[in-house]
Amino acid sequence: MALVTTTEMLLAAQRGGYAVGAFNVENMEMAQAVLLAADAEKAPVILQTTSSTLKYAQPLVFSGMVAALAALVRVPVALHLDHGASFELSLQALEAGYTSVMIDGSHLPFEENIALTARVVAMASPRIPVEAELGIVGGKEDDLISEGGAGTDPAEAAEFVRRTGISSLAVAIGTAHGFYQGTPKLDLKRLAAIRDRVEVPLVLHGASGVPDEDVQACVRLGVCKVNIATELRVAFTTGVRAFLHENEDAYDPKQLGNAGKGPVMRLAAEKIRCLWSSGKAL
Numbered sequence: 526m527a528l529v530t531t532t533e534m535l536l537a538a539q540r541g542g543y544a545v546g547a548f549n550v551e552n553m554e555m556a557q558a559v560l561l562a563a564d565a566e567k568a569p570v571i572l573q574t575t576s577s578t579l580k581y582a583q584p585l586v587f588s589g590m591v592a593a594l595a596a597l598v599r600v601p602v603a604l605h606l607d608h609g610a611s612f613e614l615s616l617q618a619l620e621a622g623y624t625s626v627m628i629d630g631s632h633l634p635f636e637e638n639i640a641l642t643a644r645v646v647a648m649a650s651p652r653i654p655v656e657a658e659l660g661i662v663g664g665k666e667d668d669l670i671s672e673g674g675a676g677t678d679p680a681e682a683a684e685f686v687r688r689t690g691i692s693s694l695a696v697a698i699g700t701a702h703g704f705y706q707g708t709p710k711l712d713l714k715r716l717a718a719i720r721d722r723v724e725v726p727l728v729l730h731g732a733s734g735v736p737d738e739d740v741q742a743c744v745r746l747g748v749c750k751v752n753i754a755t756e757l758r759v760a761f762t763t764g765v766r767a768f769l770h771e772n773e774d775a776y777d778p779k780q781l782g783n784a785g786k787g788p789v790m791r792l793a794a795e796k797i798r799c800l801w802s803s804g805k806a807l
Contacts, residue, residue, distance in 0.1 A: 526595060526596065526598065526600065526601060526602060526628050527595065527623070527658075527745070528591070528592050528595050528602055528603060528604055528624045529544075529601045529602065529603055529624060530603060530624045530625055530653060530654055530753070531571060531603045531605060531654050531656075531692070531693070531750070532567050532654045532692060534571070534601055534603060534726070535654075535692070535693055535726040535749045535750055536636075536726065536749075537569075537805070538569075538618040538726065538802070539726050539747070539749045541805060542744070542745070542801070543730075543749075543800055543801035543802045543805055544743075544748055544750060544751045544795060544801070544802060545568075545570065545571055545749065545751075545800070545802055546563075546568070546570055546571065546574055546751060546753060546793065546796050546797050546802060547570075547571035547572075547599055547605060547750050547751065547752045547753065548573065548730075548754075548757055548770050548788050548793055548796075549574065549575060549578070549607060549752070549753065549754035549755050549757060550572050550573070550574065550575075550578075550587075550591075550757070551552065551578055551581070551756075551761075551801065552699070552757065553590055553782070553790070554596075554761070554780070554783070554785055554786045555750070555757060555761055555785070555786075555789050556572055556591055556594055556722075557594060557786060558761075558785075558786040558789035558790040558793060559572060559757075559789065559793045560572070560594050560595065560597070560598050560600075560602065560785070561598075561727060561790050561794035561795040562600040562789075562790045563598065563602070563793070563797060563806075564599055564600055564622045564799045565794065565804040566794055566798065566804070567599075567600060567603075567803060567804045567805070567806045568800070568802040568804070568805055568806055569603075569802060569805060569806050570598060570600060570601070570602055570603075570796045571589050571599055571602075571603045571604075571605050571625070572602065572603070572605070573604070573606065573607040573752070574604075574605075574606065574607060574689050575607045575608050575754075576606075576608055576610040576611075578608060579606075579614065579617075579618075580758040581784035583621070583800035584606075584617050584620075584621035584622075584623060585618075585621045585622075586605070587621075588618075588621040588623060588674060591604045592604070592622060599806070601603050601806060603624045603625050604622070604624050604625070605620040605623065605624070605626065605627065605656075606623050606625070606626040606680050606742055607627055607752065607754075608627060608628055608629045609626055609627050609628045609629060609645075609671040610629065610726070611714060612628070612641065612644055612645055612648070613649070615628050615645045615649070616648060617657075617736065619648070619649055619653055619662040619688060623653070623769050623801050624653060625653060625654050625655075625656065625746050626645065626649060626653060626654075626655055627655070627656040627657065627658070627695070628642050628645040628655060628656075628657055628685040629658050630642055630657065630659065631658040631659060631661050631662070631695075631697075632661070633635070633658075633803040634799060635681060636641065638659065638685070639685060639688050641683075641687055641689065642655070642657040642689040642691060643689045644688065644689060645648050646689055646690045646772065654692030654693065655690075655691050655692055655693075656691065656693040656694070656695060656750075657685070657689060657694060657695065658693045658694070658695035658696075658697070658726055658730070659677050659678075659681060659685050659694060659695075659696070659697070660676050660677030660696060660697030660698075661675040661697055662695070662697045662700055662730045662731050664691070664702060665712075667756075672689035675697060676698060676699070676712055676715050677694075677696040677697045677698065677715065678699050679715065679718040679719045679721070679722045679723075679803070680722065681769070682694060682696070682719050682722060682723050682778065683723055684803060686723050686724075686762060687726055691725060692725060692726070693694050693725050693726040693728050693750060694723060694726075694727055694728065695714075695727075695728040695729075695730050695748070696716065696719055696726055696727055696728070696729070698711050698712045698713070698716045698719075698743075699711040699712045700730060700731030700732060700762070701731045701743055701770065707781045709724065709731075709734075709735055709739075709747075711735070711739055711743065712743070713742055713746060713749055715741070716743060716746045716747070716748070717746050717747075719747075720746055720747035721807060724750035725763040726747075726750060727745050727747050727748045727749060727750075728748065728749070728750040728751075728752065729748045729750070729751045729752065730752045731752070731756035732751045732752055733753055733754055733756040733757075734755070734756065736753070737799045740799060741799065741801075742744055742760070743801075744800060744801065751753075751796075751805055753792075753793075753796050756792060757789055757793070760785075760788035760791075760792045761786075761788065761789050762785070762788050762797040763788055764784045764785040764788040764789070765781050765784050765785045765789055767784065767785035768780065769781070769782065769784075771776070
């Protein structure tokens with residue numbers, strides 16, 4: 526199928542009580558693996574790239590690649606800019622063919638976050654949906670480093686959505702980017718309070734390593750998009766390492782790529798089933 530936006534995809538998830546998996550991909554093989562998993566599970570899916578990944582290859586490269594791969598599957602596929610670091614990068618992504626963008630002004634004071642986010646919404650609207658973040662999801666993802674996390678204030682969330690016009694809101698409820706030290710403790714009461722005040726679909730960042738039952742508790746409370754990044758990278762790298770351990774003389778990059786695809790495909794399928802989005806392709 527041709528690439529679609531995340532607008533109806535997330536609204537359908539909100540109505541249906543499931544969440545769409547949003548998978549960070551770093552290369553063609555990871556994108557292939559995730560799409561094969563989504564196609565097998567008959568699930569809508571979001572592929573996304575961070576600002577750091579777009580330093581590795583430009584938005585046009587990923588857009589062209591993902592659009593071509595999406596044409597080979599039967600499920601809705603969106604291409605999303607994850608943690609867009611600036612207005613300029615958001616514009617580049619849209620011009621390159623991305624069908625959804627996130628502008629991350631969560632490190633800014635409240636009013637500055639609103640101003641930056643509203644500017645991106647004005648540029649993208651109404652064609653392309655915009656995700657933003659309020660509160661701080663801690664940890665490290667690529668170039669994004671946050672020491673500790675500041676939970677999303679429900680009252681501020683309602684004002685933020687109203688004044689910016691965003692399509693979805695990433696919330697801080699105790700998750701973190703990267704690896705966890707121990708099991709994260711999610712603030713489900715905060716999530717429920719945000720859901721009571723905010724109508725747009727909610728997004729959970731930092732889900733890698735969060736127990737399935739905790740992720741599902743978040744979906745029950747209104748999370749419609751769940752980001753998976755670190756676990757995918759680990760799965761790909763583990764597959765390549767295992768292949769090289771057994772084939773020390775291997776030198777063909779295609780073999781390395783294929784070795785990483787299998788673990789990524791299996792993990793993506795597991796996450797899709799966890800989010801109850803199997804069989805939900807529109």
